[in-house]
Amino acid sequence: MSVTIEVPASQPATLPEPPGDAAQCDTLAETLYTAAARCEEFGEEATQLRNLTGYWWGVAYDAYVVASGKAATEHAAMAGTVRRVGRAVTSYADTLRDLTSTHDTLVERKAGLDERRTTLIADINATTEATPEVVAALRERATDLRTDYATLVADHDTLQRRVRENEDLLRQAFQAADTLAEGLSADGGVPDAARDAMHQPGAPGTGAAPAQVRDWWEHLTDAEREAVIAAYPSLIGSADGLPADARDQANRVLLDDDLARLGAKEADGTISADERKVLANADATRKAVEKADGFVDPTTGEKPGGTLWLYDPAAFDGDGRVAVGVGDLDTADDVSVQVPGIKSEMDDVGGYTDEAIRLYESARYNGDGSSVATLFWLGYNTPEGAVDLDTITTGRAEDGGQRLADAVEGLRASRSGDPAHLTVIGHSYGSTTTSYAAVDHGLAADDVVLIGSPGAGPADTAADFSVGADHVYDGRNSRDAVAFFGDEGWYHNPGGLGVDPSSEDFGAHRFEAESVDRGSIRNFDDHSRYYDHESESLYNLGKIVDGHGDQVNGAAQSYDPWWRWAVDPEKDRDPTTNVPGRSDTRADDVP
Structure with missing residues (x-):
């Protein structure tokens, strides 16, 4: 009498790596922060040069005052929009790193499952005495393998969904700043998903208690969470009740912004005394976070990880x-x-x-x-x-x-x-x-x-x-x-x-x-x-x-x-x- 044991096929067929290069995205974000600094510099210079009383007067001077004031205001607004887009790119890069790490884990899991499958097939083919106990054990292994493959497929589907959402979120940020009107608006570069999420009950900045903020966060989708971190990092990074990981992500976005933007102004010689203090604080924080990230638990040999909980x-x-x-x-x-x-x-x-x-x-x-x-x-x-x-x-x-x-x-x-x-x-x-x-x-x-x-x-x-x-x-x-x-x-x-x-x-x-x-x-x-x-x-x-x-x-x-x-x-x-x-x-x- 022959016995049939159904061995599941290896799944999924392929595990494509999330597209994109996080390091190149970081470079783009730094370029955007530098561009924001240039806009700030122009606006600040225009403001300083508005008052030329005693040197110039008349109709032409009055027109100059109006024009320079408009230029200062518009450049300040544009700087804000460019910074928000830069933060969206930084957040995209950080999420891409997480998704790539998840992908690598899935690849390791699939390799382990494929090895189990190969071993199971070999054991089935090598079986000479198919007693009920042996058959039951082999079928149980096949069932467990099928379940684990199904879980892997589901996790891979989730990964692919998050990859699409991350791409779409960055696209929305770009599209929210691709016209002059949007670039000069107070929320240029802010995706609709982020704006809508911040209007839900319990959102940070509404006076909600920490427990209410946590409930708000738990009801957001992964895409909405990534959206608000990128668009409103100051609120998310200091919101009591949010998970430490969310605050950490938001505060690191702010830190990258400050280091690149103020670093550019320092290099240009346009940095103010107050901005110089902020830059010094940012640089000290960067070094401290690197220290916390690199720390190894002496009892396990593992890195417990650092958290920038407040910035x-x-x-x-x-x-x-x-x-x-x-x-x-x-x-x-x-x-x-x-x-x-x-x-x-x-x-x-x-x-x-x-x-x-x-x-x-x-x-x-x-x-x-x-x-x-x-x-x-x-x-x-x-x-x-x-x-x-x-x-x-x-x-x-x-x-x-x-x-x-x-x-x-x-x-x-x-x-x-x-x-x-x-x-x-x-x-x-x-x-x-x-x-x-x-x-x-x-x-x-x-x-x-x-x-x-x-x-x-x-x-x-x-x-x-x-x-x-x-x-x-x-x-x-x-x-x-x-x-x-x-x-x-x-x-x-x-x-x-x-x-x-x-x-x-x-x-x-x-x-x-x-x-x-x-x-x-x-x-x-x-x-x-x-x-x-x-x-x-x-x-x-x-x-x-x-x-x-x-x-x-x-x-x-x-x-x-x-x-x-x-x-x-x-x-x-x-x-x-x-x-x-x-x-x-x-x-x-x-x-």
Whole structure:
């Protein structure tokens, strides 16, 4: 008796690569950004040359003023349109890279399925004893293979649809700017798909809450998402509630625009002082993102990936707003947000990205195997001097606290899966900012850590925090001069930044944070050592981020004996690097 086993044909017949060259598209986008810069330069020059009073007058001069004003306005409008088309090309190139990567994955999958098919046919032909069990096993393999081929075909169809949509979206952007009227309009180069999507309920810029923004995003098609990223990157890149990947794509479009356009103006010698600050911020951000992108997880050998979560280089008179992440903020089990303090500006983003990387390493080395994402967040206007009115008062911390709470709410809302264990770490004046977020604005964190704190703002005790006293931690280097600004016992700092969170009166969990290189309290060196490699502080921070704050190396709290200044028991303890979690050693390798 013969037995028939139907082996599926290899599918799909071909897997054509998405057409186009992303690198060449990048070159075109850069050319467009440069052209936009030329339009801006002409408009700015025309504006400057409008007023020639004292040198020229009469009817001809009046006509000149009108004509130059029109030229300035039209060139500014055209610059905006050319930039929007350039951003569409940048977005197209980024999507093309993703589609090409997907294609390569499909090719690998098909090769694997074809190999399974060849092996199955060989096994069928080699079968000499077709028992019911053997036949059933071969048929099951054929059924599984047929199912996997069908899935591959469906995924390939989806890829082809996305390729067509990407092509069509770029075509729409070009067609929306191919007449003079469109070129001079306020939305020249914006496809109808993008414009229509932004008029749907919950769209960014409408005052929608983060959860509503997320619902809006989830109801968009892939094509609509790509359209709004290209057409409205400023809105998408800063919209709380959107997935980190969407914000990252939008902010990288903005970054490419700034680097090319302002770089061209710098080369032409027409860049203004404000634009020069924006360009410096953009360049610092580019380097920081490259650093985050290139980071390799030391426990897996894989790159967790970088995220440009916030990019606003002109904010706060050029000090800027920026947030750079390491790891997947939308899926990681453990997520941290690091809030900096005094004198932090956007051009410092590289150093702070280093700290986010070190924290990631510490949480992974000493963790329980859970996935991690760390985010450096500079989303508020920090005090600009070591000691000035803003430094010793709470105004910027109060404003920053609201902004921080909103950002964390956005991180929470952007996740479609299980909620993360989320830790917020405030350093220096950032600890006061974090305290305002946790006391006045219901900061949606699981744990809060204050390090190098000059005071806990509005909190009298750790119990005032939204996370509860048992989830408030403090790290204080006994030689950190900034930590002496906090109130303790009878002493109250006239600056009014609040209670010292390392004190027994406050009631937080204090952990060891001394540095083996600690110096004199007369300088501020130890204030910047909390994220140092091989440090007590970094080890304990990693434990908290990983969700194991109960395993930190605790430190005795400072106290006020009332008859003299406050006492810090840590000042006489010898610091050590012999702690688990040094960045170059696995925890189980440490004696």
